[in-house]
Amino acid sequence: MAKQAVGGGHRAAPVHTDPADVSVLTALSALADPVRLQLVRELAGSAEWTRSCGGFDVPVGKAALSHHFSVLRGAGLVEQRDEGPRRVNRLRREEFDARFPGLLDLVLRADGD
């Protein structure tokens, strides 16, 4: 039997953490990294589900990038979905903001690093 084509996924569906279950420490640690901060910001400036993991201009290799997305998922900041061969992302604005009101706005609004 054929596994359903689209939506079926890369291999195993990515593991997501509900923002409601995320500790402050985890959230802050996830955002306290230049690469992840840039990812979140670029993600915030794009429509949902339009950016695949590889489509970010960050100065790290694929492996590190994959790791960073794993951290962002674990902090309830990003949701991922498999779309054909690529994994597309979405910033969990509402949900994360419900758990940590203002935090996302703050890091997005802030200038510089």
Next chain:
Amino acid sequence: MAKQAVGGGHRAAPVHTDPADVSVLTALSALADPVRLQLVRELAGSAEWTRSCGGFDVPVGKAALSHHFSVLRGAGLVEQRDEGPRRVNRLRREEFDARFPGLLDLVLRADGD
């Protein structure tokens, strides 16, 4: 000639950083530590200039504690003043909140870790 008694200080006056000059990354990194988070919270629950560095119930030695306060100063979160033999602290609520609106409230309000 006698150096002025109180206010003169331990040795050198502690170096402070204006919250306005603090980067988001620095602020988040400073708060993304369990010990410092506890310090900030205890400090928030006390009147200004009433807590000396040694007067916190944290599970680290004096040296590490001194280091943590140095980081908090560098992030514009804490102001210190020498009062006789001890160094007393104050949480820079207003100033820090002006630079990062809501961040302090968030970490103070949040339950657990």
Next chain:
DNA sequence: CCGAGTGTTCGATCCGTATCTTACAGTCCC
């Protein structure tokens, strides 16, 4: 079926930082 494209996983490495111990520098009180 094979090849190109995309991500994840594993192992190794490297660097920052949190920590301790020890030593030192002040202040206060007797």
Next chain:
DNA sequence: GGGACTGTAAGATACGGATCGAACACTCGG
């Protein structure tokens, strides 16, 4: 002046996390 007390500075250590390279899984298009 001599302690007791408080905090900082310096050196050593240990651990976590960010990174890379290589190998592997999966999808899609010839």
